[in-house]
Amino acid sequence: xxxxxxxxxxxxxxxxxxxxxxxxxxxxxxxxxxxxxxxxxxxxxxxxxxxxxxxxxxxxxxxxxxxxxxxxxxxxxxxxxxxxxxxxxxxxxxxxxxxxxxxxxxxxxxxxxxxxxxxxxxxxxxxxxxxxxxxxxxxxxxxxxxxxxxxxxxxxxxxxxxxxxxxxxxxxxxxxxxxxxxxxxxxxxxxxxxxxxxxxxxxxxxxxxxxxxxxxxxxxxxx
Numbered sequence: 337x338x339x340x341x342x343x344x345x346x347x348x349x350x351x352x353x354x355x356x357x358x359x360x361x362x363x364x365x366x367x368x369x370x371x372x373x374x375x376x377x378x379x380x381x382x383x384x385x386x387x388x389x390x391x392x393x394x395x396x397x398x399x400x401x402x403x404x405x406x407x408x409x410x411x412x413x414x415x416x417x418x419x420x421x422x423x424x425x426x427x428x429x430x431x432x433x434x435x436x437x438x439x440x441x442x443x444x445x446x447x448x449x450x451x452x453x454x455x456x457x458x459x460x461x462x463x464x465x466x467x468x469x470x471x472x473x474x475x476x477x478x479x480x481x482x483x484x485x486x487x488x489x490x491x492x493x494x495x496x497x498x499x500x501x502x503x504x505x506x507x508x509x510x511x512x513x514x515x516x517x518x519x520x521x522x523x524x525x526x527x528x529x530x531x532x533x534x535x536x537x538x539x540x541x542x543x544x545x546x547x548x549x550x551x552x553x554x555x556x557x558x559x
Contacts (some may be wrong), residue, residue, distance in 0.1 A: 342372035355511025403430035406503020410451035
């Protein structure tokens with residue numbers, strides 16, 4: 337799993353990150369809400385572990401912002417605020433689970449694993465949609481506004497990748513790793529070329545542009 341820990345307490349953050357890494361997980365650790373928001377919107381994670389009381393942007397606002405932008409990554413709130421009202425506000429903000437400090441690392445690990453399993457159900461979707469665009473994964477067919485669109489296998493894979501992460505920015509590196517299984521920058525414009533070809537088929541013939549370029553970040557399918 338790839339996990340993001342957003343925790344301003346240096347000792348607690350290091351403890352969580354070290355324990356998860358010892359279990360074989362990939363962990364990024366940041367200490368402010370603003371850095372957490374940037375990290376969560378520019379990289380793909382399986383689970384976010386978010387402290388509620390963060391500097392710059394508090395945990396509730398951070399998660400509300402992510403949810404408002406269409407980011408559905410599971411969130412585990414980790415906090416000393418443990419009243420019933422606190423838990424309710426955390427869940428209403430878009431959190432998926434709530435763990436109160438102090439905590440046992442084993443419980444945190446188990447809760448993270450449980451949250452990471454939830455998106456697996458999404459992988460069973462057979463039809464993906466964005467606006468009037470529809471992708472049938474079984475028939476391997478794409479249409480927009482009822483008009484069938486013929487895509488090459490790589491174009492289909494890119495579109496599926498973007499649709500599964502609708503509303504979330506996908507960087508050039510993410511696409512290289514997911515579509516081409518390239519773990520280094522080949523210093524070519526292969527991503528840009530394929531995105532351009534895909535746009536020519538699913539965007540240019542229609543009034544509304546679905547694939548957005550996020551300057552300096554990557555690409556996103558609008559919800």
